[in-house]
Amino acid sequence: MVKKKFLVLCLFCLMDFPLLQAEDGSKLWLRTPSANQCEPLEMDVVCKGVDKNHPTMKIAMRELQEGGWSQRIEYKLVKRKSSKAKPPAVDEEYSIYTDADGKALLTSASTQGLLYATYDLLRHKACGEPVECINKVEKPTYALRVLNHWDNLNGTIERGYAGNSLWKWEEMPQTISPRYEQYARACASVGINASVLNNVNASPEMLATAYLQKVKILADIFRPYGVKVYLCVNFASPKELGKLPTADPMDEKVIAWWQDKAKEIYQLVPDFGGFLVKANSEGKPGPCDYGRTHVDGANMLADALRPYGGIVMWRSFVYKAASEDRAMQALLEFESLDGRFRDNVILQIKNGPVDFQPREPFNPLFGRMPHTQQMVEFQITQEYLGASNHLFYQAPLWKECLDANTYCRQSDSSVKPTVAGITAQRLHGLSAIAGVANIGDDINWCGHHFAQANWYAFGRLAWNEQLTSEEIAKEWLKQTFTDNTDFVKSASQLMLDTREALVNYMMPIGLHHIFAEVHHYGPAPWYTEKGMRADWSPLYYHRSDSLGIGFDRTVATGSGGTAQYASPLFDMWENRATCPDEYLLWFHRVGWNEKLHSGRTLWHELCHRYQTGLEQARGFQKRWDALQPYVDKERFEHVQHKLKIQTHDAQWWKDACLLYFQTFHHLPFPSDYERPVYDLEQLMNFHIGLSLHGCPTRQQLRL
Ligand code: GCW
Numbered sequence: 001m002v003k004k005k006f007l008v009l010c011l012f013c014l015m016d017f018p019l020l021q022a023e024d025g026s027k028l029w030l031r032t033p034s035a036n037q038c039e040p041l042e043m044d045v046v047c048k049g050v051d052k053n054h055p056t057m058k059i060a061m062r063e064l065q066e067g068g069w070s071q072r073i074e075y076k077l078v079k080r081k082s083s084k085a086k087p088p089a090v091d092e093e094y095s096i097y098t099d100a101d102g103k104a105l106l107t108s109a110s111t112q113g114l115l116y117a118t119y120d121l122l123r124h125k126a127c128g129e130p131v132e133c134i135n136k137v138e139k140p141t142y143a144l145r146v147l148n149h150w151d152n153l154n155g156t157i158e159r160g161y162a163g164n165s166l167w168k169w170e171e172m173p174q175t176i177s178p179r180y181e182q183y184a185r186a187c188a189s190v191g192i193n194a195s196v197l198n199n200v201n202a203s204p205e206m207l208a209t210a211y212l213q214k215v216k217i218l219a220d221i222f223r224p225y226g227v228k229v230y231l232c233v234n235f236a237s238p239k240e241l242g243k244l245p246t247a248d249p250m251d252e253k254v255i256a257w258w259q260d261k262a263k264e265i266y267q268l269v270p271d272f273g274g275f276l277v278k279a280n281s282e283g284k285p286g287p288c289d290y291g292r293t294h295v296d297g298a299n300m301l302a303d304a305l306r307p308y309g310g311i312v313m314w315r316s317f318v319y320k321a322a323s324e325d326r327a328m329q330a331l332l333e334f335e336s337l338d339g340r341f342r343d344n345v346i347l348q349i350k351n352g353p354v355d356f357q358p359r360e361p362f363n364p365l366f367g368r369m370p371h372t373q374q375m376v377e378f379q380i381t382q383e384y385l386g387a388s389n390h391l392f393y394q395a396p397l398w399k400e401c402l403d404a405n406t407y408c409r410q411s412d413s414s415v416k417p418t419v420a421g422i423t424a425q426r427l428h429g430l431s432a433i434a435g436v437a438n439i440g441d442d443i444n445w446c447g448h449h450f451a452q453a454n455w456y457a458f459g460r461l462a463w464n465e466q467l468t469s470e471e472i473a474k475e476w477l478k479q480t481f482t483d484n485t486d487f488v489k490s491a492s493q494l495m496l497d498t499r500e501a502l503v504n505y506m507m508p509i510g511l512h513h514i515f516a517e518v519h520h521y522g523p524a525p526w527y528t529e530k531g532m533r534a535d536w537s538p539l540y541y542h543r544s545d546s547l548g549i550g551f552d553r554t555v556a557t558g559s560g561g562t563a564q565y566a567s568p569l570f571d572m573w574e575n576r577a578t579c580p581d582e583y584l585l586w587f588h589r590v591g592w593n594e595k596l597h598s599g600r601t602l603w604h605e606l607c608h609r610y611q612t613g614l615e616q617a618r619g620f621q622k623r624w625d626a627l628q629p630y631v632d633k634e635r636f637e638h639v640q641h642k643l644k645i646q647t648h649d650a651q652w653w654k655d656a657c658l659l660y661f662q663t664f665h666h667l668p669f670p671s672d673y674e675r676p677v678y679d680l681e682q683l684m685n686f687h688i689g690l691s692l693h694g695c696p697t698r699q700q701l702r703l
Contacts, residue, residue, distance in 0.1 A: 142433045146230070149195065160381060213268065258304040328561045419431065511550075
């Protein structure tokens with residue numbers, strides 16, 4: 001009897017949860033289940049005003065075929081609505097109309113738009129949504145949706161946690177990896193249309209003819225998918241590569257060198273996008289080396305690219321050693337340059353004023369340069385967010401920045417219109433958004449299966465900023481795993497919860513940059529070395545002593561950083577009583593026994609947050625385990641293993657930070673909180689022997 005019951009139960013389980021095939025994640029969210037399994041479909045496709053054999057249309061049709069699309073479909077290329085659309089923006093707007101039987105009409109003014117419409121339609125299908133009676137028009141929030149790869153020519157990736165670079169420079173042109181095309185396809189499927197191939201810490205060699213010829217290979221592969229290639233340039237290239245005595249942007253030979261280089265690039269890659277430049281930042285060369293300004297440098301390059309329609313993305317990430325407050329420096333250096341950049345220059349600004357921390361206020365530059373085109377730079381790769389070991393869904397962090405009100409204008413003055421709509425309309429139509437890629441040559445592309453969601457979310461948000469983090473998570477889960485309602489509900493909630501959990505177990509209440517060493521993995525609030533730059537040490541950021549902790553950025557008693565924000569933000573953040581807890585230690589020094597909004601003392605609140613974060617991490621393990629029936633074994637176990645590391649790290653963060661802070665004030669742990677499991681000394685002597693480019697494994701974290 002018992003046996004019979006057991007059998008029935010097993011059968012029941014199997015019916016509900018058929019055995020899932022192992023997956024390695026290599027297909028990302030493009031798993032097209034029916035693809036290779038069914039007979040090639042007879043497709044009824046009509047193309048009006050567009051050649052079926054256009055390379056982009058061939059891709060669109062192949063996608064339909066592989067996506068198992070069986071209904072009639074009509075593609076129609078229409079005339080551009082306005083003649084204003086000029087490079088670099090192509091007319092990517094599209095519309096989709098399907099009738100009650102699912103027959104579809106897809107229209108756009110470009111083949112690119114038709115391809116995007118195809119991916120959109122297939123997304124409906126893959127998400128299990130009805131494909132009948134769709135009637136919609138889509139156009140991107142940002143014209144340029146850019147992935148910045150921090151890939152070095154030697155194959156390593158700065159802050160990359162998913163293996164080595166996808167670009168196998170040494171193999172080209174003899175061997176062309178099929179992953180180049182798969183990459184372009186994945187980008188196009190979420191609307192990413194620009195790829196900066198190399199690290200902002202750029203090697204001058206990137207511009208050597210031998211490399212440019214390889215760049216051409218990638219550009220040719222990406223082109224039909226609508227992904228344009230850009231390059232980072234080293235400002236000293238005329239010297240290092242061109243052997244000129246100087247790289248002074250006012251020097252005629254230097255100007256001519258860049259013009260020749262631009263000409264050479266465009267001969268190879270006629271639709272080359274342009275340059276991304278990190279200049280006079282963290283020791284990199286730049287125009288200031290010659291007594292020139294950022295404007296001089298950016299405009300000189302912009303002029304070299306202008307004849308071909310190229311642009312310059314000039315980074316604002318600058319901070320000098322030994323200046324008072326690192327968070328204030330970009331604005332101090334750039335604000336006075338407002339209105340002086342060429343119209344094919346756009347300032348690329350990190351979302352926060354310091355450096356991709358788990359939580360920062362928005363960068364004060366947003367909204368403060370009304371006559372300069374600005375774009376936001378996010379970091380998709382998780383340099384400060386547990387590398388590819390932690391499940392961290394980034395959309396909430398990005399939206400927090402984009403939705404933040406800068407109060408710099410009368411009308412809607414959130415960061416979002418500052419970098420998209422309003423500035424772009426008032427100026428020259430350049431609107432852009434960038435994310436530092438988390439892609440490597442790992443089989444699952446991003447090191448953690450859930451890190452793929454961040455690549456996906458970046459593209460979807462860049463296309464349509466109205467989408468909520470939840471909508472995007474659900475879309476991604478349905479396509480990447482299953483559209484089972486229970487699974488999608490629980491897994492999306494788990495993803496959404498990761499943001500606050502990580503802030504809790506790493507750096508709550510406005511703490512920032514208390515990471516270990518230069519690899520930025522794990523806690524080391526004590527870390528400093530003889531002779532190191534002060535602002536590269538965590539001590540600079542948390543400033544703990546026996547009285548309290550925090551960076552005083554008030555005008556009244558501190559660095560004055562609050563004054564870089566418009567009122568009412570200035571007033572709110574300047575005033576200790578009205579500063580929200582999430583930014584408290586960012587803007588204020590607070591005594592260990594001072595009361596917070598919760599009614600707890602600061603010390604108690606810190607214990608509370610770290611404990612909560614640790615419990616949340618443990619909860620993720622349990623919540624994931626409950627989803628086992630819905631996920632194939634391979635991916636289930638991979639994520640399970642990573643979540644174990646995440647929980648371990650949360651404990652590590654909690655013990656390291658609390659034990660270290662306790663050495664200043666000697667207060668006991670509140671009675672109802674868990675005690676540390678590690679000794680401070682043990683933690684302080686622990687060093688991860690990891691390379692800058694690797695992601696630590698469990699073994700490496702032998703605590
Ligand atoms: O986030 C910091 C990183 C560096 C990086 C730099 C930058 C590419 O630690 O690795 O260099 O910022 O954004 O330029």
